[in-house]
Amino acid sequence: MWNWLRLVKDSVSExxxxxxxxxxxxxxxxxxxxxxxxxxxxxxxxxxxxxxxNLTKRWLMKIVDEREKNLDDKAYRNIKELENYAENTQxxxxxxxxxxxxxxxLHADHAASHIGKAQGxxxxxxxxxxxxxxxxxxxxxxxxMLHGVSQEDFLRRNQDKNVRDVIYDxxxxxxxxxxxxRSFHKTVPVKAFPAFLQTVSLEDFLKKIQRVDxxxxxxxxxxxxxxxxxxLYIQSWRKTY
Numbered sequence: 001m002w003n004w005l006r007l008v009k010d011s012v013s014e015x016x017x018x019x020x021x022x023x024x025x026x027x028x029x030x031x032x033x034x035x036x037x038x039x040x041x042x043x044x045x046x047x048x049x050x051x052x053x054n055l056t057k058r059w060l061m062k063i064v065d066e067r068e069k070n071l072d073d074k075a076y077r078n079i080k081e082l083e084n085y086a087e088n089t090q091x092x093x094x095x096x097x098x099x100x101x102x103x104x105x106l107h108a109d110h111a112a113s114h115i116g117k118a119q120g121x122x123x124x125x126x127x128x129x130x131x132x133x134x135x136x137x138x139x140x141x142x143x144x145m146l147h148g149v150s151q152e153d154f155l156r157r158n159q160d161k162n163v164r165d166v167i168y169d170x171x172x173x174x175x176x177x178x179x180x181x182r183s184f185h186k187t188v189p190v191k192a193f194p195a196f197l198q199t200v201s202l203e204d205f206l207k208k209i210q211r212v213d214x215x216x217x218x219x220x221x222x223x224x225x226x227x228x229x230x231x232l233y234i235q236s237w238r239k240t241y
Contacts, residue, residue: 015071015072018068018071019068019071022064022067022068022071025064026061026064026065026068028040028043028046029057029060029061029064031043032046032047032050033050033057035047046060049100053099053100053102054099055096055099055100056095056096056099059092059093059095059096059099060092060096062088062089062092063088063089063092063093065088066085066088066089067089070085073136074138075137075138075139075140075141075151076124076138076139076140076141077140077141077142078140078141078142078143079121079140079142079143079170079173081140082120082121082124082140083117083120083121083173085120086116086117086118086119086120086121086123087113087116087117087120089116089120090115090116090117090119090120090123091112091113091115091116091117092116093116094112094113094115094116094195094196095109095112097112097195098112098192098195101191101192101194101195102191103189103191103192103195105188105189105192107184107187107188108184108188108189108192108195110181110184111181111182111184111185111188111192111196111241112181112195112196114177114178114180114181115177115178115181115196115198115199115202115241117174117177118174118175118177118178118181118199118202119198119202121170121171121173121174121177122171122174122202122205122206124138124139124170125139125167125170125171125174125205125209125216126205126221128154128216128217129157129216129217129221129222132154132155132157135155137151137154137155139154139166139170140170143166143169143170144166146166146169147162147163147165147166147169148162149162149163149166157217159215159217163216164213164214164215164216165214167209167214167215167216168214171206171209171210171214174202174206175206178199178202178203178206181196181199181241182199182241185240185241188241190239193236193239193240193241194236196241197232197235197236197241199235199241200228200231200232200235201228204225204228204231205221208220208221208225209221
């Protein structure tokens with residue numbers, strides 16, 4: 001379902017069409033919880049998951065509602081707005097994953113909240129070159145203004161120090177959330193760790209961007225790390241996140 005919702009924004013040029021599709025998913029979630037899912041493959045599988053794992057409706061609705069609000073294609077006004085978006089989408093997805101794993105734990109929820117926020121921030125950073133190629137910039141405006149950087153600087157792929165300072169500040173916030181999430185490591189149930197393995201790819205990206213001095217347009221950032229599967233295995237074997 002998450003991939004379908006994410007693709008709605010990328011595949012529609014008119015907000016009206018996007019809103020219609022979001023309304024479909026809102027009604028679908030409502031129907032699923034009334035045991036009357038539409039005859040659509042994703043909806044049917046989601047209904048099965050809801051029945052099997054007793055998934056909380058609130059998390060599903062938060063994802064849909066936030067994606068609907070995000071159809072406006074506007075830059076985030078500040079880092080808090082980006083974090084709120086990440087909390088309502090990425091973190092909600094992690095709360096659902098924890099429910100699938102049968103985990104109800106406050107510390108696991110706190111870790112999920114921070115990991116989701118880190119994921120949202122990293123996704124925003126990683127997508128900057130792609131968005132720029134479509135004449136769009138979504139990076140938080142407050143941080144851009146703080147360093148005297150305009151949207152045009154990103155559209156022109158400017159690599160000046162003040163542009164890299166913007167990326168540094170945003171990446172630092174993602175790193176901080178990752179650090180906070182790991183501070184709960186000793187109190188989070190081990191059963192929850194598989195839900196948090198995405199921290200491996202988040203840390204990998206943050207290290208790569210640091211190595212290129214926060215040049216968000218550096219070609220190496222678009223290359224896949226072929227060792228990621230190994231890192232994931234090691235992290236899983238160590239029973240950590």
